[in-house]
Amino acid sequence: MPDCQRLTTDGLQALLDALRARGYRVIGPTLHDQAIVYDDIHTLDDLPAGWTDEQEAGHYRLTRRRDAALFGYAVGPHSWKRFLHPPVQRLWRARHEDDEIIVVAEPAEATRVALLGVRACELHAIAIQDRVLLGGDYRDGHYQARRRDNFIVAVNCAEAGGTCFCASMDTGPQAQHGFDLVLTELVGDGEHRFLVEAGTPEGREVLAELPASPASDAEIAAAEALLAATAASMGREMAAGDVRELLLANLEHPRWDDVASRCLTCGNCTMVCPTCFCTSEADSSDLTGTETSRSRHWDSCFTMDFSYLHGGSVRASGRARYRQWMTHKLATWHDQFGTSGCVGCGRCITWCPVGIDITEEVRAIRETRDGAPT
Amino acid sequence: MAARPDRAPPGDPLTPRVVRVLKRRRDAPRTVTLDIAADDATAFQPGQFNMLTAFGVGEVPISLSGDPADTNRRVHTIRAVGPVSSALARLAPGDALGLRGPFGSGWPMAAAHGHDVVLIAGGLGLAPLRPALYRLLAERQRYGTIALLYGTRSPDEILFRRELAAWQRRHDIRIGVTVDHAPSDWTGHVGVVTRLIPGLALDPANTLAFVCGPEVMMRFTIAALKEAGLGDAAIHLSLERNMKCAVGLCGHCQFGPVFVCRDGPVLCHDRLGGLLGLKEL
Numbered sequence: 001m002p003d004c005q006r007l008t009t010d011g012l013q014a015l016l017d018a019l020r021a022r023g024y025r026v027i028g029p030t031l032h033d034q035a036i037v038y039d040d041i042h043t044l045d046d047l048p049a050g051w052t053d054e055q056e057a058g059h060y061r062l063t064r065r066r067d068a069a070l071f072g073y074a075v076g077p078h079s080w081k082r083f084l085h086p087p088v089q090r091l092w093r094a095r096h097e098d099d100e101i102i103v104v105a106e107p108a109e110a111t112r113v114a115l116l117g118v119r120a121c122e123l124h125a126i127a128i129q130d131r132v133l134l135g136g137d138y139r140d141g142h143y144q145a146r147r148r149d150n151f152i153v154a155v156n157c158a159e160a161g162g163t164c165f166c167a168s169m170d171t172g173p174q175a176q177h178g179f180d181l182v183l184t185e186l187v188g189d190g191e192h193r194f195l196v197e198a199g200t201p202e203g204r205e206v207l208a209e210l211p212a213s214p215a216s217d218a219e220i221a222a223a224e225a226l227l228a229a230t231a232a233s234m235g236r237e238m239a240a241g242d243v244r245e246l247l248l249a250n251l252e253h254p255r256w257d258d259v260a261s262r263c264l265t266c267g268n269c270t271m272v273c274p275t276c277f278c279t280s281e282a283d284s285s286d287l288t289g290t291e292t293s294r295s296r297h298w299d300s301c302f303t304m305d306f307s308y309l310h311g312g313s314v315r316a317s318g319r320a321r322y323r324q325w326m327t328h329k330l331a332t333w334h335d336q337f338g339t340s341g342c343v344g345c346g347r348c349i350t351w352c353p354v355g356i357d358i359t360e361e362v363r364a365i366r367e368t369r370d371g372a373p374t
Numbered sequence: 375m376a377a378r379p380d381r382a383p384p385g386d387p388l389t390p391r392v393v394r395v396l397k398r399r400r401d402a403p404r405t406v407t408l409d410i411a412a413d414d415a416t417a418f419q420p421g422q423f424n425m426l427t428a429f430g431v432g433e434v435p436i437s438l439s440g441d442p443a444d445t446n447r448r449v450h451t452i453r454a455v456g457p458v459s460s461a462l463a464r465l466a467p468g469d470a471l472g473l474r475g476p477f478g479s480g481w482p483m484a485a486a487h488g489h490d491v492v493l494i495a496g497g498l499g500l501a502p503l504r505p506a507l508y509r510l511l512a513e514r515q516r517y518g519t520i521a522l523l524y525g526t527r528s529p530d531e532i533l534f535r536r537e538l539a540a541w542q543r544r545h546d547i548r549i550g551v552t553v554d555h556a557p558s559d560w561t562g563h564v565g566v567v568t569r570l571i572p573g574l575a576l577d578p579a580n581t582l583a584f585v586c587g588p589e590v591m592m593r594f595t596i597a598a599l600k601e602a603g604l605g606d607a608a609i610h611l612s613l614e615r616n617m618k619c620a621v622g623l624c625g626h627c628q629f630g631p632v633f634v635c636r637d638g639p640v641l642c643h644d645r646l647g648g649l650l651g652l653k654e655l
Contacts, residue, residue: 092389094429101429101470105389138387138621251652278625281618285430292430306626307616310455314615320654328628335631
């Protein structure tokens with residue numbers, strides 16, 4: 001950790017102030033409805049001090065910590081796509097005047113947004129959505145505008161959640177790139193401090209404005225030990241190296257029927273997934289028909305409408321819909337975008353109402369694939 | 375391989391332009407062909423599609439069914455099956471609609487130079503093949519033998535009837551039409567379109583097949599073409615999936631690794647690796 005600086009909690013408040021002074025709207029973790037969700041942050045008091053989460057398949061509970069850590073939990077039901085690729089986006093409005101129709105595209109909203117508390121898995125998720133929405137022949141202008149003026153403050157994970165498996169996806173727990181600043185929170189021995197490193201020139205500029213002092217060798221060693229412990233205590237794991245080939249060779253595996261007997265096709269996994277990007281469009285009209293508009297909204301491959309073609313849905317069974325979601329995420333995403341669509345954040349496991357575990361489904365197919373013992 | 379534009383056309387791909395209907399023809403029950411005044415001189419490739427908006431109702435993908443050499447109009451053949459297609463099919467000359475496109479890949483017209491070409495259509499699948507046929511006939515000397523096999527439900531469902539009759543009178547193209555169900559005065563073929571394939575005595579080493587129709591029809595057609603000796607690389611298909619954005623961003627039209635809107639709709643069968651045989655993919 002070269003050029004590692006140390007901030008106190010006052011120093012962290014100074015970071016919030018510096019970002020706001022630069023015109024950023026700061027969004028970060030807050031407590032709301034007994035979950036940790038992303039919302040506006042004005043002062044350190046808005047952060048969930050002293051809270052942690054218990055996560056298991058189909059299970060999420062907040063509990064008190066013994067310390068006052070500000071980032072002492074894993075990821076919650078929100079991901080940053082809520083702000084970068086929002087749930088509803090108007091695309092255009094049309095005004096009907098006499099015999100004319102004038103269509104006006106919705107201007108792309110460019111706001112300066114600082115994302116505070118972005119975990120390593122989430123940095124990877126943002127990079128994946130960048131590829132999906134900006135990497136092709138056609139770019140999503142709304143996403144592009146929302147990504148243009150971001151300041152990203154990453155946080156290294158000091159502990160792993162019960163459904164985390166970033167270590168096996170090679171996406172964490174340490175933030176490697178894609179941030180302006182990265183924090184490692186150290187609590188204990190009566191002290192509460194943050195090690196800070198800059199990842200970009202703007203990050204260095206902001207850091208230079210803060211009351212920081214060089215981190216000691218002991219603090220750096222403590223941070224490294226913390227990350228090693230996090231990596232070693234993942235709640236889940238997935239052997240990801242050959243999962244694309246495994247799934248594509250097993251598209252008719254009986255496990256798809258097994259998972260379909262449990263899956264409610266509710267779509268929760270796609271809503272909480274930080275890389276799921278699918279949207280649908282809805283046209284609407286006022287009562288007089290003089291104003292019409294089109295909005296796009298998050299959609300899920302678990303709905304019947306998603307694959308509807310005159311006469312019926314292509315993927316009518318739950319088996320086909322679960323298979324589409326999982327094979328897209330772990331297999332065909334590689335063909336389409338040169339990367340897995342899974343970052344090992346564990347949200348789909350935690351927020352599945354019946355506790356379906358993607359790592360367990362992969363394992364089940366692996367253990368009973370053709371040629372393997374059944 | 376299927377032809378694909380090198381890059382996206384300029385402009386906002388998600389906002390429709392307002393265009394007007396020039397002419398409306400009824401082709402078959404619930405099926406009309408709209409001529410739409412072109413708002414630019416952009417050429418399209420046979421096999422490509424546009425997104426058509428009925429304002430206040432919604433948007434659907436519709437293949438271009440007209441002559442690619444005619445840059446004054448965009449021709450679309452629409453069957454009224456849902457609220458949007460029904461609203462579009464009700465449009466009259468002078469009415470406004472929204473248009474985005476053209477999108478997607480086209481039939482491999484250039485790769486077919488010097489080869490025999492067989493077009494095989496099922497039902498409304500004739501619409502996206504008609505621009506290819508116009509091109510084949512306009513550049514007749516570039517191609518070997520040309521055949522069109524067309525199967526539809528019943529004689530009253532036959533599209534582009536007068537043109538079909540005119541093509542049947544030509545000596546430089548073979549036309550085969552068959553129907554699933556026929557009244558007693560029908561003197562043509564009855565049965566599925568694949569039954570007409572053996573009669574063509576295709577030269578498997580020198581033939582490209584362009585196929586469009588319902589997926590089940592395409593599965594049987596692929597089997598029949600392979601029976602006739604064609605390889606996967608010689609078989610090109612136009613696929614259909616639910617589409618919203620048409621530019622590879624909304625995720626709806628996935629077919630395994632393929633985005634039908636962006637990589638297709640025209641795809642070479644060798645790229646699909648047998649996926650068409652899987653149910654509910």
